[in-house]
Amino acid sequence: MSKFxxxxxxxxEIVAILAESQIASISEHDLFNPNPEFISDLYAGLLFHIDVLREEDHGPLEFAALEQLENPDLHVESARMVKLYNRIKEVLASTECPEKFTLKDLIRPDTGRTEFFLSAILNFGLHRRAKLDFLRPIVDELNAEIEDYNEAxxxxxxxxxxxxxxxxxxxxTIAGLNNHQMALRASFRKLKEKTGEMDDKVVHAIERALEEKKSTREVAKNSEKIAMQSYRDKNAIAELYTKVFKKMFKHFGQMQAIQEQDFKALKAKLSDEGVLDKSLEAKLEERQAVTCNQTNYVMSFSELAVLSLKLSLFISVEQLDELxxxxxxxxxxxxxxxxxxxxNVKLDVESRRRDLEARQKNVExxxxxVL
Known part of the structure; x- marks a missing residue:
């Protein structure tokens, strides 16, 4: 759909608008019977008024362009008319005119078509002027702002x-910093290489420390096993001594019981000998012929036997007690x-354990x- x-x-109306706009001063008779020269000038004035056609476009053509033709003098007006025709077509096409403008409308203008195209261009001019009047305050304001911006x-x-x-x-400064950054990058690469070497060394050190820790643990375990075995052996020896002591103490009790039985038997024997002595004394009384020396000798022998028996018993008890x-x-x-x-073994194991813990802490x- 057309804009206009x-x-x-x-x-x-056409005559009045042309006169009011100071485009051309014509009469209605000129429009009733138009001629090509009049119509060309009228269209050119309209296009000048709406700023579509410039002076150089409608002026004389350049000699360099005309000399391409065989008779350039004969083509001056035709070339100017073709330019004008193209501009009119462009204007009518931009307004979406329903009628198609042809070159015949310039060479042999028709009254009705001429009035239609003039009306279209005048309507476009009026519409353009209304738009310009509407936009002029805005443009003036923008120009004022532009001036303010220029002053600012x-x-x-x-x-x-x-x-x-x-x-x-x-x-x-940025260029210097870029150079410095490049130098830092080079230093960073070197540090990265050194860090890689240090990482390798650290890994080897950690592996070596772990191996030492492992070997130390094995040594500690072996030492602990040896200590425990030594403790078990010594404990077994102590238990053996205890058992031997218990057996000897039991044997000593048995010997003491046997000695007590022997002592009782000797005591009974001594008692029997006392009875025998009494019977002997009775017989001695009967035998008064026996001398006092013999009697004393018999009594001394009996006392010596009893004393010897008591002494042997005392010595046996003393020996057993001493044993x-x-x-x-x-x-x-x-x-x-x-x-x-x-x-000592326990202290040695504890010392080794503390050494292992200290070494483990140092490694950690x-x-x-390093990390």
Whole structure:
């Protein structure tokens, strides 16, 4: 659908608008019987008025363009007419005119078609002028703002120049920083290579520390096993001594019981001998012929026998008691030696365990520092 309506203006309206717009001063008779020269000038004036045609477009053609033809003098007007025709077609096409403008409308203009095309171009001009009148305050306001911006730009020009100088300095600084960055990147690459070497060394150190830790643990386990075995052996020896002591103590009790039985038997025997002595005394009284020396000798012999028996019994008890004390002393000494050995082994194992823990902490600290 067209942007403009195409009411066909009357000749009087066309004449009035052309005169009012100071485009051309014509009469209705000129439109009733138009000629090609008049119509060409009228179309050119309309196009000049709406700023579609310029002076150089409708003026004389350049000699360089005309000399391409055989008779350039004969083609001056035709070339100007073709230019005008193309401009009119462009204007009518932009207004979406329903009628097609042809070259015949310039060479042999028709009254009705001429009035229709003039009405279309005048409507476009009126519409354009209305738009320009509407936009003129806005344009004036924009021009005022542009002037304000230009003044502000002139006022801020020293600041802009200062900023430009600072920008140049910053560019130089950036260039220096870029060079410094390149140097830092090179240093970073070197440090990265050194870090890789250090990582390899750290890995080897950690592996070596782990191997040492493993071997130390194995040594500690072996030492602990040896200590436990030594403790078990010494404990077994102590238990053996205890069992031997118990057996000896039991044997001593049995011997003491046997000695007590022997003592009782001897005592009974002595009692029997006392009875015998009494019977002998009775017989001696009967035999008064026996001398006092013989009687004294018999009595001394009996007393000596009893005394000898008592002494042997006392010596046996003393020996058994001494043997018991000696066995108890040896048992205590063995137990004390076994306890000392066990404590020494325990202290050795504990010391090795503390050394292992300290070495493990040192290795972990080294690993943490490296990582």
């Amino acid at each position: 309506e195409y009411p066909i203006m009357s000749r009087s 730009r002139e006022r801020e020009l020293p600041l802009v120049q200062d900023v430009d100088a600072k920008v140049k300095e910053l560019r130089l 018991r004390k000696q066995l108890e002393k040896e048992r205590d000494l063995k137990l004390e030696d076994a306890t000392k050995d066990f404590n 600290a080294v690993v943490v520092e």
